[in-house]
Amino acid sequence: MDVYEALYTTRAMRRVRPDPISEEVQRKILDAAIRAPSGGNSQTWRFLLLDDKAVLAQLGPIYRRCLEQVWNLVYKDRIAAAAAAPDDPEHAQMLRVQRSAQHLADHFEDYPLMLFSFAQGDPTGGSIHPSTWSAMLAARAEGVGSAWTVAFVFELAAVLGILGVPPEENWQFGSCVTFGYPTGRWGVAPRIPVHEVSYRNHWGTPVGFEIPTPLWSY
Numbered sequence: 001m002d003v004y005e006a007l008y009t010t011r012a013m014r015r016v017r018p019d020p021i022s023e024e025v026q027r028k029i030l031d032a033a034i035r036a037p038s039g040g041n042s043q044t045w046r047f048l049l050l051d052d053k054a055v056l057a058q059l060g061p062i063y064r065r066c067l068e069q070v071w072n073l074v075y076k077d078r079i080a081a082a083a084a085a086p087d088d089p090e091h092a093q094m095l096r097v098q099r100s101a102q103h104l105a106d107h108f109e110d111y112p113l114m115l116f117s118f119a120q121g122d123p124t125g126g127s128i129h130p131s132t133w134s135a136m137l138a139a140r141a142e143g144v145g146s147a148w149t150v151a152f153v154f155e156l157a158a159v160l161g162i163l164g165v166p167p168e169e170n171w172q173f174g175s176c177v178t179f180g181y182p183t184g185r186w187g188v189a190p191r192i193p194v195h196e197v198s199y200r201n202h203w204g205t206p207v208g209f210e211i212p213t214p215l216w217s218y
């Protein structure tokens with residue numbers, strides 16, 4: 001797959017089939033992940049693939065409680081504003097994300113594969129998040145959808161306990177990514193265009209060009 005197609009179309013793909021993901025594909029996902037950069041090439045990371053239904057059953061209720069916290073604590077105002085004016089395009093987008101994220105929570109136990117990532121000694125996350133994105137891009141190349149989640153942070157101790165992460169080793173949770181073959185179609189991720197979020201040389205100075213439509217599309 002063309003690298004730009006992967007970059008433009010790796011979306012949060014939360015509506016997926018329960019079909020298993022072969023070991024061959026799992027190998028490709030992880031082997032791509034470990035090619036990512038880390039500070040000083042330290043590679044102080046661990047990747048935990050999860051496909052054990054018994055463990056998923058333990059984590060599902062925790063994830064749903066955590067997502068409830070996300071709605072109540074992080075997005076409370078935006079959700080209230082969206083509910084008041086659901087036809088406003090920005091609010092409609094928020095409500096779509098909420099519905100989709102809630103779908104993930106409601107079907108947590110049905111995902112065929114998840115990837116938990118952990119790092120040691122890098123509070124910035126810069127030494128773990130690139131590997132996660134590489135895993136998601138590799139999955140995209142294999143036709144596998146993925147969704148990045150961090151909601152577990154609200155009950156991290158319980159999650160780490162269930163996964164058996166040694167508490168004395170100070171592993172920091174990076175993310176939990178769900179995988180699965182999409183039920184829908186791939187599309188280009190809609191985003192605020194480059195010229196609205198970029199500057200040149202000095203904060204606030206226009207970057208010097210405008211890109212009103214994505215430079216890659218189907």
Ligand SMILES: Cc1cc2nc3c(=O)[nH]c(=O)nc-3n(C[C@H](O)[C@H](O)[C@H](O)COP(=O)(O)O)c2cc1C
Nearest residue numbers: 010011012013097101104147148149150151189190
């Ligand atoms: C740091 C981070 C945390 C996220 N946490 C969650 C989460 O807890 N639950 C969830 O369903 N999606 C989560 N997402 C996915 C985002 O909602 C998603 O990437 C965003 O809405 C863009 O989706 P799109 O690429 O399909 O447009 C997270 C993404 C990132 C990068």
